[in-house]
Amino acid sequence: MTERTAATDQALVARYLHARDENAFRDLYRASSPAIYGFLMRLTGKPEEAQELLQETWVRAATRLAAFRWESSLTTWLRGIALHCWHESRRSDREPSLADSEGAVESAPPPSVTTVDLAIAVAALPVGYRAAIVLHDIEGFTHEEIADRLGIDAGTSRSQLSRARERLRRALSARGAKP
Amino acid sequence: MRHEDPELDPELARALAALSREHLPPRELEDRVVAALRRHGSIAPGYRRPWLRWARPVAAAATVLAVGFLAGRWSAIQPPAPQGERYLLLLVGDPSFGDREKELRFYDEYAAWGGKLAAAGHLVSAARLDDPRPSLAAVDGRVSLSSEQSGAGVSGFFMIRARDEQEAIALARDSPHLEYGGRIEIRRLVGRP
Numbered sequence: 001m002t003e004r005t006a007a008t009d010q011a012l013v014a015r016y017l018h019a020r021d022e023n024a025f026r027d028l029y030r031a032s033s034p035a036i037y038g039f040l041m042r043l044t045g046k047p048e049e050a051q052e053l054l055q056e057t058w059v060r061a062a063t064r065l066a067a068f069r070w071e072s073s074l075t076t077w078l079r080g081i082a083l084h085c086w087h088e089s090r091r092s093d094r095e096p097s098l099a100d101s102e103g104a105v106e107s108a109p110p111p112s113v114t115t116v117d118l119a120i121a122v123a124a125l126p127v128g129y130r131a132a133i134v135l136h137d138i139e140g141f142t143h144e145e146i147a148d149r150l151g152i153d154a155g156t157s158r159s160q161l162s163r164a165r166e167r168l169r170r171a172l173s174a175r176g177a178k179p
Numbered sequence: 180m181r182h183e184d185p186e187l188d189p190e191l192a193r194a195l196a197a198l199s200r201e202h203l204p205p206r207e208l209e210d211r212v213v214a215a216l217r218r219h220g221s222i223a224p225g226y227r228r229p230w231l232r233w234a235r236p237v238a239a240a241a242t243v244l245a246v247g248f249l250a251g252r253w254s255a256i257q258p259p260a261p262q263g264e265r266y267l268l269l270l271v272g273d274p275s276f277g278d279r280e281k282e283l284r285f286y287d288e289y290a291a292w293g294g295k296l297a298a299a300g301h302l303v304s305a306a307r308l309d310d311p312r313p314s315l316a317a318v319d320g321r322v323s324l325s326s327e328q329s330g331a332g333v334s335g336f337f338m339i340r341a342r343d344e345q346e347a348i349a350l351a352r353d354s355p356h357l358e359y360g361g362r363i364e365i366r367r368l369v370g371r372p
Contacts, residue, residue: 020223022213029209034201041202054204055212062221118194137187137195165187 009074017066029058035075036082042134043086045123053089057082079139080149087150090127121171129164136161265303265368266347268337268354272361292354296339301350303338338368 012031016024036057040050060081068077122133135141136157141149143157150157187195216222296302313324341347344367351363 020221022217022222025213025216025222026209029212033204033209037204038200038202042198047205051204051208054208055215058212059215059219059221062216063219118191119198122195122198133195137192138199140196140199162186169191 006070006073010070013065013068013074025062032074032078033058036078039079039134039139040082040086042122042138043083043131045127045130049089053082053085056085060085083135083149118172121168124171125164125167128160129167132157132161132164133168137165262300263340263342263346266339266341266344267366267368268339268347268351269333269364269366270335270337270356270361271332271364272356293337295353296337296350301339301341303340305337306335308333308335333364 009031012024012028015021016028018024033054037050037054040053040057041047044050044053057078061078064081068074122130122138125133132146135146136143143154143161146152146157147154213222217224293302293305315322315324317323339347339350341350344365347365347367351357351365354363356363
Protein backbone atom coordinates (compact mmCIF):
# COMPACT_ATOMS: atom_id res chain seq x y z
CA MET A 1 0.00 0.00 0.00
CA THR A 2 1.37 3.38 -1.01
CA GLU A 3 2.22 5.84 1.71
CA ARG A 4 -0.45 8.45 2.18
CA THR A 5 0.12 12.03 3.11
CA ALA A 6 -2.23 14.83 4.00
CA ALA A 7 -1.55 16.29 0.57
CA THR A 8 -2.55 13.00 -1.04
CA ASP A 9 -5.80 12.92 0.89
CA GLN A 10 -6.58 16.52 0.03
CA ALA A 11 -6.00 15.83 -3.64
CA LEU A 12 -8.25 12.78 -3.55
CA VAL A 13 -11.02 14.70 -1.81
CA ALA A 14 -10.72 17.66 -4.15
CA ARG A 15 -10.93 15.40 -7.15
CA TYR A 16 -14.07 13.75 -5.82
CA LEU A 17 -15.75 17.02 -4.84
CA HIS A 18 -14.99 18.57 -8.22
CA ALA A 19 -17.68 16.61 -10.04
CA ARG A 20 -18.83 13.92 -7.59
CA ASP A 21 -16.99 11.59 -9.88
CA GLU A 22 -17.43 7.87 -9.25
CA ASN A 23 -13.87 6.93 -10.08
CA ALA A 24 -12.55 9.69 -7.89
CA PHE A 25 -14.68 8.42 -5.03
CA ARG A 26 -13.44 4.88 -5.56
CA ASP A 27 -9.86 6.11 -5.28
CA LEU A 28 -10.74 7.92 -2.08
CA TYR A 29 -12.57 4.88 -0.74
CA ARG A 30 -9.69 2.54 -1.43
CA ALA A 31 -7.16 4.85 0.15
CA SER A 32 -9.11 5.50 3.35
CA SER A 33 -11.28 2.45 3.98
CA PRO A 34 -8.69 -0.04 5.26
CA ALA A 35 -7.96 2.08 8.34
CA ILE A 36 -11.65 2.72 9.07
CA TYR A 37 -12.67 -0.88 8.42
CA GLY A 38 -9.95 -2.09 10.76
CA PHE A 39 -11.23 0.28 13.41
CA LEU A 40 -14.81 -0.94 12.95
CA MET A 41 -13.73 -4.57 12.98
CA ARG A 42 -12.04 -4.07 16.32
CA LEU A 43 -15.01 -2.17 17.67
CA THR A 44 -17.72 -4.57 16.56
CA GLY A 45 -15.92 -7.89 16.39
CA LYS A 46 -18.27 -8.77 13.53
CA PRO A 47 -17.32 -8.36 9.86
CA GLU A 48 -20.92 -7.99 8.69
CA GLU A 49 -21.64 -5.24 11.17
CA ALA A 50 -18.34 -3.53 10.38
CA GLN A 51 -19.23 -3.55 6.68
CA GLU A 52 -22.64 -2.01 7.28
CA LEU A 53 -21.11 0.66 9.45
CA LEU A 54 -18.38 1.36 6.89
CA GLN A 55 -21.05 1.92 4.26
CA GLU A 56 -22.98 4.25 6.56
CA THR A 57 -19.77 6.08 7.38
CA TRP A 58 -19.12 6.83 3.74
CA VAL A 59 -22.71 7.86 3.07
CA ARG A 60 -22.46 10.44 5.82
CA ALA A 61 -18.92 11.47 5.01
CA ALA A 62 -19.78 12.13 1.38
CA THR A 63 -22.41 14.68 2.38
CA ARG A 64 -20.03 16.44 4.77
CA LEU A 65 -16.76 16.36 2.90
CA ALA A 66 -17.22 19.77 1.34
CA ALA A 67 -17.38 21.28 4.83
CA PHE A 68 -14.37 19.39 6.21
CA ARG A 69 -11.80 21.96 7.30
CA TRP A 70 -8.76 19.67 7.55
CA GLU A 71 -8.17 20.52 11.19
CA SER A 72 -7.42 16.81 11.66
CA SER A 73 -6.35 14.10 9.27
CA LEU A 74 -8.94 12.63 6.97
CA THR A 75 -8.60 9.26 8.71
CA THR A 76 -9.25 10.83 12.11
CA TRP A 77 -12.30 12.61 10.77
CA LEU A 78 -13.68 9.47 9.13
CA ARG A 79 -13.02 7.46 12.24
CA GLY A 80 -15.06 9.96 14.23
CA ILE A 81 -17.99 9.48 11.87
CA ALA A 82 -17.57 5.71 12.07
CA LEU A 83 -17.60 5.86 15.85
CA HIS A 84 -20.75 7.94 15.78
CA CYS A 85 -22.42 5.44 13.46
CA TRP A 86 -21.45 2.60 15.75
CA HIS A 87 -22.73 4.45 18.80
CA GLU A 88 -26.05 5.16 17.10
CA SER A 89 -26.39 1.53 16.14
CA ARG A 90 -25.88 0.49 19.75
CA ARG A 91 -28.62 2.87 20.92
CA SER A 92 -31.06 1.85 18.21
CA ASP A 93 -30.47 -1.84 18.82
CA ARG A 94 -30.71 -1.36 22.56
CA GLU A 95 -27.36 -3.05 22.90
CA PRO A 96 -24.99 -2.01 25.67
CA SER A 97 -22.46 0.61 24.63
CA LEU A 98 -19.56 1.98 26.59
CA ALA A 99 -21.73 3.52 29.32
CA ASP A 100 -23.97 0.52 29.65
CA SER A 101 -21.44 -2.14 30.43
CA GLU A 102 -22.16 -1.94 34.13
CA GLY A 103 -24.72 -4.70 33.89
CA ALA A 104 -22.64 -6.61 31.38
CA VAL A 105 -19.88 -6.99 33.97
CA GLU A 106 -21.89 -9.43 35.99
CA SER A 107 -23.65 -11.33 33.27
CA ALA A 108 -21.04 -11.70 30.54
CA PRO A 109 -19.46 -15.14 30.47
CA PRO A 110 -15.69 -15.39 30.57
CA PRO A 111 -13.93 -15.91 27.25
CA SER A 112 -14.35 -19.46 26.08
CA VAL A 113 -11.55 -19.63 23.55
CA THR A 114 -8.85 -22.18 24.17
CA THR A 115 -5.95 -20.26 22.69
CA VAL A 116 -6.01 -16.67 23.77
CA ASP A 117 -3.76 -14.14 22.16
CA LEU A 118 -4.43 -10.55 22.73
CA ALA A 119 -6.57 -9.95 19.66
CA ILE A 120 -8.84 -12.84 20.50
CA ALA A 121 -9.07 -11.74 24.12
CA VAL A 122 -10.09 -8.23 23.12
CA ALA A 123 -12.63 -9.50 20.61
CA ALA A 124 -14.15 -11.72 23.28
CA LEU A 125 -14.79 -8.88 25.72
CA PRO A 126 -18.35 -7.65 26.25
CA VAL A 127 -19.11 -4.87 23.81
CA GLY A 128 -18.74 -2.03 26.32
CA TYR A 129 -15.39 -3.25 27.61
CA ARG A 130 -14.19 -4.00 24.12
CA ALA A 131 -15.10 -0.46 23.07
CA ALA A 132 -13.22 0.99 26.03
CA ILE A 133 -10.06 -0.99 25.20
CA VAL A 134 -10.35 -0.33 21.46
CA LEU A 135 -11.00 3.38 21.71
CA HIS A 136 -8.49 4.22 24.42
CA ASP A 137 -5.73 1.65 24.43
CA ILE A 138 -5.70 0.68 20.75
CA GLU A 139 -6.95 3.71 18.86
CA GLY A 140 -5.60 6.32 21.27
CA PHE A 141 -8.70 8.36 22.06
CA THR A 142 -8.47 10.34 25.26
CA HIS A 143 -11.20 9.97 27.85
CA GLU A 144 -12.37 13.47 27.05
CA GLU A 145 -12.67 12.59 23.37
CA ILE A 146 -14.54 9.40 24.19
CA ALA A 147 -16.85 11.28 26.52
CA ASP A 148 -17.52 13.94 23.92
CA ARG A 149 -18.27 11.48 21.13
CA LEU A 150 -20.37 9.05 23.12
CA GLY A 151 -22.21 11.50 25.32
CA ILE A 152 -20.86 10.19 28.61
CA ASP A 153 -18.70 11.56 31.40
CA ALA A 154 -14.93 11.30 31.18
CA GLY A 155 -15.07 9.67 34.60
CA THR A 156 -17.37 6.97 33.27
CA SER A 157 -14.93 6.33 30.47
CA ARG A 158 -12.08 5.97 32.97
CA SER A 159 -13.95 3.58 35.19
CA GLN A 160 -15.10 1.50 32.26
CA LEU A 161 -11.57 1.27 30.97
CA SER A 162 -10.27 0.21 34.37
CA ARG A 163 -12.82 -2.62 34.53
CA ALA A 164 -12.15 -3.58 30.92
CA ARG A 165 -8.44 -3.89 31.55
CA GLU A 166 -9.06 -6.02 34.61
CA ARG A 167 -11.31 -8.31 32.61
CA LEU A 168 -8.69 -8.52 29.88
CA ARG A 169 -5.93 -9.33 32.34
CA ARG A 170 -8.03 -12.08 33.91
CA ALA A 171 -8.77 -13.53 30.49
CA LEU A 172 -5.12 -13.58 29.56
CA SER A 173 -4.05 -14.97 32.93
CA ALA A 174 -6.66 -17.70 32.77
CA ARG A 175 -5.10 -18.90 29.53
CA GLY A 176 -1.58 -18.69 30.81
CA ALA A 177 -0.71 -15.68 28.72
CA LYS A 178 1.38 -12.99 30.36
CA PRO A 179 -0.84 -9.92 30.85
CA MET B 180 -2.35 10.43 19.94
CA ARG B 181 -0.86 7.55 21.90
CA HIS B 182 -0.55 8.47 25.55
CA GLU B 183 1.21 6.89 28.50
CA ASP B 184 -0.91 5.42 31.21
CA PRO B 185 0.66 4.44 34.56
CA GLU B 186 -2.05 1.82 35.12
CA LEU B 187 -1.23 -0.05 31.97
CA ASP B 188 1.64 -2.47 31.87
CA PRO B 189 4.08 -1.19 29.21
CA GLU B 190 4.26 -4.57 27.53
CA LEU B 191 0.49 -4.83 27.35
CA ALA B 192 0.28 -1.23 26.18
CA ARG B 193 2.67 -1.98 23.33
CA ALA B 194 0.82 -5.16 22.44
CA LEU B 195 -2.52 -3.35 22.36
CA ALA B 196 -1.12 -0.54 20.26
CA ALA B 197 0.14 -3.12 17.79
CA LEU B 198 -3.45 -4.28 17.23
CA SER B 199 -4.16 -0.98 15.52
CA ARG B 200 -3.85 -2.07 11.93
CA GLU B 201 -5.72 -1.83 8.71
CA HIS B 202 -8.11 -4.37 7.30
CA LEU B 203 -9.05 -4.56 3.65
CA PRO B 204 -12.83 -4.53 3.32
CA PRO B 205 -14.42 -7.10 1.01
CA ARG B 206 -14.16 -6.18 -2.62
CA GLU B 207 -17.91 -6.27 -3.23
CA LEU B 208 -18.50 -3.76 -0.46
CA GLU B 209 -17.01 -1.02 -2.62
CA ASP B 210 -19.76 -1.42 -5.22
CA ARG B 211 -22.42 -1.41 -2.50
CA VAL B 212 -21.02 1.79 -1.08
CA VAL B 213 -20.94 3.41 -4.52
CA ALA B 214 -24.55 2.36 -5.11
CA ALA B 215 -25.55 3.82 -1.76
CA LEU B 216 -23.83 7.10 -2.52
CA ARG B 217 -25.50 7.23 -5.90
CA ARG B 218 -28.90 6.81 -4.23
CA HIS B 219 -28.06 9.63 -1.87
CA GLY B 220 -26.96 11.87 -4.70
CA SER B 221 -23.32 11.91 -3.59
CA ILE B 222 -22.16 10.49 -6.88
CA ALA B 223 -23.23 12.25 -10.06
CA PRO B 224 -26.31 10.60 -11.58
CA GLY B 225 -26.12 9.01 -14.98
CA TYR B 226 -22.39 8.63 -14.51
CA ARG B 227 -20.91 5.99 -16.70
CA ARG B 228 -17.99 4.27 -15.17
CA PRO B 229 -15.18 5.20 -17.46
CA TRP B 230 -12.64 2.86 -18.75
CA LEU B 231 -10.05 4.81 -16.85
CA ARG B 232 -9.65 2.46 -13.93
CA TRP B 233 -6.10 3.40 -13.36
CA ALA B 234 -6.35 3.00 -9.65
CA ARG B 235 -6.59 -0.69 -10.32
CA PRO B 236 -3.68 -2.54 -11.84
CA VAL B 237 -5.50 -3.17 -15.10
CA ALA B 238 -5.49 -1.40 -18.39
CA ALA B 239 -9.24 -1.03 -18.72
CA ALA B 240 -9.12 2.30 -20.49
CA ALA B 241 -7.93 0.94 -23.80
CA THR B 242 -10.78 -1.42 -24.47
CA VAL B 243 -13.50 0.76 -23.01
CA LEU B 244 -12.32 3.46 -25.35
CA ALA B 245 -12.33 1.01 -28.16
CA VAL B 246 -15.87 -0.09 -27.46
CA GLY B 247 -17.62 2.98 -26.13
CA PHE B 248 -15.82 6.05 -27.26
CA LEU B 249 -14.97 4.82 -30.71
CA ALA B 250 -18.23 3.05 -31.46
CA GLY B 251 -19.75 6.11 -33.05
CA ARG B 252 -16.77 6.77 -35.21
CA TRP B 253 -16.08 3.24 -36.25
CA SER B 254 -19.67 2.46 -37.13
CA ALA B 255 -19.37 4.91 -40.01
CA ILE B 256 -16.28 3.20 -41.34
CA GLN B 257 -16.85 0.73 -44.13
CA PRO B 258 -13.78 -1.42 -43.97
CA PRO B 259 -12.82 -4.13 -46.39
CA ALA B 260 -13.70 -7.65 -45.31
CA PRO B 261 -11.17 -8.88 -42.73
CA GLN B 262 -8.61 -11.24 -44.10
CA GLY B 263 -6.08 -13.53 -42.51
CA GLU B 264 -5.87 -15.34 -39.20
CA ARG B 265 -7.42 -14.10 -36.03
CA TYR B 266 -5.28 -12.82 -33.19
CA LEU B 267 -6.25 -11.75 -29.73
CA LEU B 268 -4.47 -8.71 -28.34
CA LEU B 269 -4.79 -9.01 -24.58
CA LEU B 270 -4.33 -5.69 -22.84
CA VAL B 271 -2.38 -6.20 -19.64
CA GLY B 272 -0.87 -3.84 -17.16
CA ASP B 273 -1.37 -0.44 -15.73
CA PRO B 274 -0.82 2.52 -18.01
CA SER B 275 0.05 5.63 -16.10
CA PHE B 276 -0.51 9.19 -17.13
CA GLY B 277 0.73 11.52 -14.48
CA ASP B 278 -1.59 14.33 -15.47
CA ARG B 279 -4.92 15.06 -17.02
CA GLU B 280 -3.49 16.38 -20.25
CA LYS B 281 -1.60 13.19 -20.86
CA GLU B 282 -4.72 11.22 -20.05
CA LEU B 283 -6.73 13.08 -22.66
CA ARG B 284 -3.98 12.65 -25.19
CA PHE B 285 -4.18 8.91 -24.52
CA TYR B 286 -7.83 8.96 -25.53
CA ASP B 287 -7.08 10.66 -28.83
CA GLU B 288 -4.18 8.37 -29.62
CA TYR B 289 -6.30 5.34 -28.86
CA ALA B 290 -9.08 6.60 -31.07
CA ALA B 291 -6.62 7.06 -33.89
CA TRP B 292 -5.10 3.61 -33.47
CA GLY B 293 -8.44 1.84 -33.25
CA GLY B 294 -9.71 3.76 -36.22
CA LYS B 295 -6.72 2.70 -38.29
CA LEU B 296 -7.31 -0.95 -37.43
CA ALA B 297 -10.96 -0.69 -38.41
CA ALA B 298 -10.36 1.27 -41.58
CA ALA B 299 -7.75 -1.21 -42.77
CA GLY B 300 -10.03 -4.15 -42.14
CA HIS B 301 -8.03 -5.65 -39.30
CA LEU B 302 -10.46 -5.13 -36.45
CA VAL B 303 -12.86 -7.98 -35.71
CA SER B 304 -14.07 -6.97 -32.26
CA ALA B 305 -12.98 -5.35 -29.02
CA ALA B 306 -14.34 -5.31 -25.50
CA ARG B 307 -13.55 -4.28 -21.98
CA LEU B 308 -13.41 -7.00 -19.36
CA ASP B 309 -15.11 -6.40 -16.08
CA ASP B 310 -13.21 -6.67 -12.82
CA PRO B 311 -11.83 -10.12 -12.04
CA ARG B 312 -14.37 -12.40 -10.38
CA PRO B 313 -13.91 -15.64 -8.43
CA SER B 314 -13.33 -18.64 -10.61
CA LEU B 315 -14.34 -22.29 -10.39
CA ALA B 316 -11.76 -24.90 -9.68
CA ALA B 317 -11.82 -28.63 -9.00
CA VAL B 318 -10.00 -29.62 -5.85
CA ASP B 319 -9.92 -33.26 -4.80
CA GLY B 320 -12.79 -34.01 -7.11
CA ARG B 321 -14.99 -31.21 -5.82
CA VAL B 322 -15.79 -28.12 -7.81
CA SER B 323 -15.73 -25.00 -5.74
CA LEU B 324 -15.27 -21.29 -6.00
CA SER B 325 -11.66 -20.28 -6.00
CA SER B 326 -10.17 -16.93 -5.20
CA GLU B 327 -7.40 -17.46 -7.73
CA GLN B 328 -7.78 -15.24 -10.73
CA SER B 329 -5.50 -16.23 -13.56
CA GLY B 330 -6.86 -13.41 -15.71
CA ALA B 331 -5.85 -10.79 -13.23
CA GLY B 332 -4.33 -7.77 -14.92
CA VAL B 333 -6.16 -8.28 -18.24
CA SER B 334 -8.59 -5.45 -18.71
CA GLY B 335 -9.70 -6.00 -22.27
CA PHE B 336 -8.94 -7.28 -25.71
CA PHE B 337 -8.87 -6.49 -29.38
CA MET B 338 -9.50 -9.28 -31.85
CA ILE B 339 -7.82 -8.56 -35.16
CA ARG B 340 -7.13 -10.29 -38.44
CA ALA B 341 -3.56 -10.38 -39.63
CA ARG B 342 -1.68 -12.15 -42.36
CA ASP B 343 0.63 -13.75 -39.85
CA GLU B 344 2.13 -13.26 -36.43
CA GLN B 345 4.60 -10.72 -37.72
CA GLU B 346 1.83 -8.53 -39.01
CA ALA B 347 -0.13 -8.94 -35.77
CA ILE B 348 2.94 -7.80 -33.84
CA ALA B 349 3.39 -4.85 -36.16
CA LEU B 350 -0.23 -3.79 -35.70
CA ALA B 351 -0.03 -4.13 -31.90
CA ARG B 352 3.26 -2.29 -31.72
CA ASP B 353 1.55 0.99 -32.55
CA SER B 354 -0.92 0.75 -29.67
CA PRO B 355 -0.74 3.62 -27.20
CA HIS B 356 -1.29 1.02 -24.50
CA LEU B 357 2.41 0.24 -24.77
CA GLU B 358 3.48 3.84 -24.77
CA TYR B 359 1.77 4.43 -21.45
CA GLY B 360 3.29 1.50 -19.65
CA GLY B 361 0.92 -1.35 -20.45
CA ARG B 362 1.71 -4.71 -21.99
CA ILE B 363 0.03 -6.56 -24.86
CA GLU B 364 -0.05 -10.34 -25.17
CA ILE B 365 -0.62 -11.62 -28.66
CA ARG B 366 -2.43 -14.97 -28.96
CA ARG B 367 -3.47 -16.60 -32.19
CA LEU B 368 -6.89 -18.16 -32.25
CA VAL B 369 -6.83 -21.76 -33.38
CA GLY B 370 -9.72 -23.62 -34.91
CA ARG B 371 -12.35 -22.56 -37.40
CA PRO B 372 -12.42 -18.81 -38.13
